Amino acid sequence: MAATVETVDQVRALADDKYKYGFVTDIEADTAPKGLDESTVRFISAKKEEPEWLLEWRLKAYRQWLTMPEPEWAKVDFPPIDYQDAYYFSAPKTTEAPKSLDEVDPELLRTYEKLGIPLREQEMLAGVAVDAVFDSVSVATTFRHKLAEKGVIFCSISEAIKDYPDLVKKYLGSVVPYGDNKHACLNSAVFTDGSFVYIPKGVRCPMELSTYFRINAANTGQFERTLIIADEGSYVSYLEGCTAPMRDENQLHAAVVELIVLDDAEIKYSTVQNWYPGDENGVGGIYNFVTKRGACRGKNSKISWTQVETGSAVTWKYPSCILQGDNSVGEFYSIAITNNMQQADTGTKMIHLGKNTTSRIIAKGISAGKSQSTYRGLVRMGAKAKGARNYTQCDSLLIGDKCGAHTVPYIESRNSSAQIEHEATTSKISEDQLFYCRQRGIGEEDAVALVVNGFCREVLQQLPMEFAVEAQKLVGISLEGSVG
Amino acid sequence: MLEIKNLHADVEGKAILRGIDLTIQPGEVHAIMGPNGSGKSTLAHVISGRDGYDVTEGEVLYRGKNILDMDPEERAGEGVFLAFQYPVEIPGVTNTTFMKEALNSVRKYRGEDELDAMQFMKVIREKTKQLGISNDMLKRAVNVGFSGGEKKRNDILQMAILEPSLAILDETDSGLDIDALKTVADGVNLLRSPENATLVITHYQRLLDYIVPDFVHVLAKGKIVKSGDKSLAQELEKKGYAEFTDQAA
Ligand SMILES: Nc1ncnc2c1ncn2[C@@H]1O[C@H](COP(=O)(O)OP(=O)(O)OP(=O)(O)O)[C@@H](O)[C@H]1O
Numbered sequence: 001m002a003a004t005v006e007t008v009d010q011v012r013a014l015a016d017d018k019y020k021y022g023f024v025t026d027i028e029a030d031t032a033p034k035g036l037d038e039s040t041v042r043f044i045s046a047k048k049e050e051p052e053w054l055l056e057w058r059l060k061a062y063r064q065w066l067t068m069p070e071p072e073w074a075k076v077d078f079p080p081i082d083y084q085d086a087y088y089f090s091a092p093k094t095t096e097a098p099k100s101l102d103e104v105d106p107e108l109l110r111t112y113e114k115l116g117i118p119l120r121e122q123e124m125l126a127g128v129a130v131d132a133v134f135d136s137v138s139v140a141t142t143f144r145h146k147l148a149e150k151g152v153i154f155c156s157i158s159e160a161i162k163d164y165p166d167l168v169k170k171y172l173g174s175v176v177p178y179g180d181n182k183h184a185c186l187n188s189a190v191f192t193d194g195s196f197v198y199i200p201k202g203v204r205c206p207m208e209l210s211t212y213f214r215i216n217a218a219n220t221g222q223f224e225r226t227l228i229i230a231d232e233g234s235y236v237s238y239l240e241g242c243t244a245p246m247r248d249e250n251q252l253h254a255a256v257v258e259l260i261v262l263d264d265a266e267i268k269y270s271t272v273q274n275w276y277p278g279d280e281n282g283v284g285g286i287y288n289f290v291t292k293r294g295a296c297r298g299k300n301s302k303i304s305w306t307q308v309e310t311g312s313a314v315t316w317k318y319p320s321c322i323l324q325g326d327n328s329v330g331e332f333y334s335i336a337i338t339n340n341m342q343q344a345d346t347g348t349k350m351i352h353l354g355k356n357t358t359s360r361i362i363a364k365g366i367s368a369g370k371s372q373s374t375y376r377g378l379v380r381m382g383a384k385a386k387g388a389r390n391y392t393q394c395d396s397l398l399i400g401d402k403c404g405a406h407t408v409p410y411i412e413s414r415n416s417s418a419q420i421e422h423e424a425t426t427s428k429i430s431e432d433q434l435f436y437c438r439q440r441g442i443g444e445e446d447a448v449a450l451v452v453n454g455f456c457r458e459v460l461q462q463l464p465m466e467f468a469v470e471a472q473k474l475v476g477i478s479l480e481g482s483v484g
Numbered sequence: 485m486l487e488i489k490n491l492h493a494d495v496e497g498k499a500i501l502r503g504i505d506l507t508i509q510p511g512e513v514h515a516i517m518g519p520n521g522s523g524k525s526t527l528a529h530v531i532s533g534r535d536g537y538d539v540t541e542g543e544v545l546y547r548g549k550n551i552l553d554m555d556p557e558e559r560a561g562e563g564v565f566l567a568f569q570y571p572v573e574i575p576g577v578t579n580t581t582f583m584k585e586a587l588n589s590v591r592k593y594r595g596e597d598e599l600d601a602m603q604f605m606k607v608i609r610e611k612t613k614q615l616g617i618s619n620d621m622l623k624r625a626v627n628v629g630f631s632g633g634e635k636k637r638n639d640i641l642q643m644a645i646l647e648p649s650l651a652i653l654d655e656t657d658s659g660l661d662i663d664a665l666k667t668v669a670d671g672v673n674l675l676r677s678p679e680n681a682t683l684v685i686t687h688y689q690r691l692l693d694y695i696v697p698d699f700v701h702v703l704a705k706g707k708i709v710k711s712g713d714k715s716l717a718q719e720l721e722k723k724g725y726a727e728f729t730d731q732a733a
């Protein structure tokens with residue numbers, strides 16, 4: 001620890017020097033120097049050849065970030081983050097944009113394969129377009145042509161900024177303003193990549209869109225920015241999955257996802273999050289501070305969030321829906337599994353503004369080891385949300401007696417015609433169930449996985465098929481060592 | 485095939501089994517009868533490896549192997565099956581999923597190939613047909629919302645699928661109507677072979693009309709106090725257990 005503090009002090013001293021001598025970051029470098037200041041933000045923007053308005057936006061975000069305190073209301077506990085002890089821009093060695101998978105560094109492809117992401121097979125089998133993010137630069141994008149035929153845009157946010165500046169300018173920050181919260185602020189200042197999706201009017205996206213996010217280079221904070229727009233009468237299902245290799249230093253991940261849904265359109269957004277949770281003593285592991293929010297702007301629009309959260313040392317994440325359009329629908333289906341020393345504070349916000357808007361929240365929390373899991377949810381019924389309805393069900397399952405599960409529902413209603421229903425249960429995995437399974441030949445860990453998968457079924461069912469199978473396996477893997 | 489020698493077991497410091505001796509040969513059907521609380525379920529649990537029982541003395545040999553050191557799933561792999569007095573509900577897990585996982589786990593233990601979904605469906609269709617069990621039960625979550633009789637039938641279906649060599653039925657007949665009783669009997673009789681054995685725990689002579697036992701034992705206060713042939717069951721039905729409970733005390 002002492003060594004780290006020392007290093008940090010040195011870095012700080014260096015940073016101060018930079019200002020003194022008018023130090024300018026070397027734009028030719030592949031990596032921005034460690035630490036964060038205005039020049040880092042300018043470096044990123046210059047690297048990305050961004051328009052002036054975006055640089056200004058980033059700088060405003062950066063300046064606001066400096067003034068904001070860390071959010072401290074979540075039930076998570078971790079040492080203060082040293083923002084100066086991280087890199088904010090790095091790229092893999094092969095930066096020439098590959099035109100096909102053949103041009104991708106075979107070493108990278110092998111890593112993907114180890115993680116069970118065989119791009120080639122996926123291309124053929126699942127008909128899934130993959131925009132694989134390695135570190136901060138997209139290294140492979142597939143199925144672009146097939147999507148283009150339908151007018152669907154699916155590319156990295158950096159490309160979108162260049163190729164579709166009007167769309168980006170119109171919608172970026174329109175759901176999550178740069179000053180929304182400290183983590184979103186940081187993301188706005190330094191985001192390096194992420195995905196952009198636009199589904200034109202009346203188009204049903206012909207395939208599930210999928211991005212695998214990964215973190216690889218040591219000490220690279222990841223600041224992904226995703227923007228998805230579903231124009232009138234369109235539909236898209238978007239999958240986001242992540243894995244990360246073993247590492248022993250805490251890493252900050254502060255992503256922002258914005259969804260915009262216009263009249264009669266729908267976005268289904270599914271996540272399987274499996275970042276390194278740290279070892280059983282809680283050493284290492286990713287800090288995952290995500291701001292995900294969707295706006296149902298149009299009438300009869302719909303957003304459905306489904307998440308399976310099994311990784312990260314600390315998770316801070318509340319995918320939310322702003323139900324503006326009349327009759328719009330918001331859904332949140334969540335599985336949060338914590339084991340060992342993991343901490344998760346997750347939930348959703350359903351903000352009902354339009355008439356007859358409905359929302360449904362199904363949250364399943366599973367805690368094992370010495371982990372702590374909190375469901376935190378807000379349901380707000382606005383004054384004009386006549387006839388709005390919400391149904392919330394929160395179930396917690398405890399494995400062992402050293403873990404904790406907490407449910408914190410906030411309900412605000414300014415409208416007497418709105419209906420809110422809330423159900424919550426907490427149970428322990430039962431000895432009877434485990435013995436029943438084991439008597440039938442099913443090993444103890446498989447029995448836990450089976451019972452837990454059963455407990456989560458309502459949520460797993462929401463996932464697209466291929467993803468559901470992966471997620472079920474993940475449920476088992478993440479609870480390994482939780483019994484016996 | 486099963487040799488229980490001087491078995492003593494405690495639950496939470498209280499002696500429940502107090503010196504059980506029982507030998508079951510391949511091909512035999514044994515029935516255990518006895519008053520409530522005499523230790524019948526405890527015996528079934530100790531044989532199948534449930535946690536929470538302290539074996540203080542004695543041993544249980546199954547095909548010559550001491551199984552008391554094995555995990556419950558290993559015993560299941562070795563061919564020990566218990567039909568539960570109170571089958572357990574597993575919400576969200578369909579019967580098909582559960583049985584497929586069970587069968588494949590057992591097959592894996594025995595060094596056999598696992599079955600894929602198609603092969604498994606073939607097995608399950610055959611067994612439900614043989615037992616006259618409706619397929620509706622397969623899609624439902626394991627025992628959730630099942631009637632008492634349906635739960636028992638479901639256990640028998642699992643037994644038929646796993647094809648154990650030693651089946652222990654803990655009051656599987658309690659609360660069953662005549663048709664269900666026949667299903668249970670069919671399930672047991674389907675398994676009967678010179679290699680397999682069955683241990684039936686029951687309170688009623690009725691089941692033994694369908695599953696004819698070679699031996700009947702009376703368990704009272706944690707001991708086998710009398711053994712005989714099937715006529716003993718009839719005698720018990722007439723006279724009750726008073727004689728034995730006095731004797732064992
Ligand atoms: N977990 C436990 N804690 C305390 N006592 C127990 C426990 N399990 C069993 N017992 C006691 O052990 C004794 C035997 O119970 P067991 O269930 O084996 O009886 P049984 O013969 O199966 O009875 P029944 O005919 O009612 O099914 C009872 O007195 C019971 O209360």
Ligand SMILES: [Mg+2]
Binds near residue numbers: 524525526569655
């Ligand atoms: Mg009993």
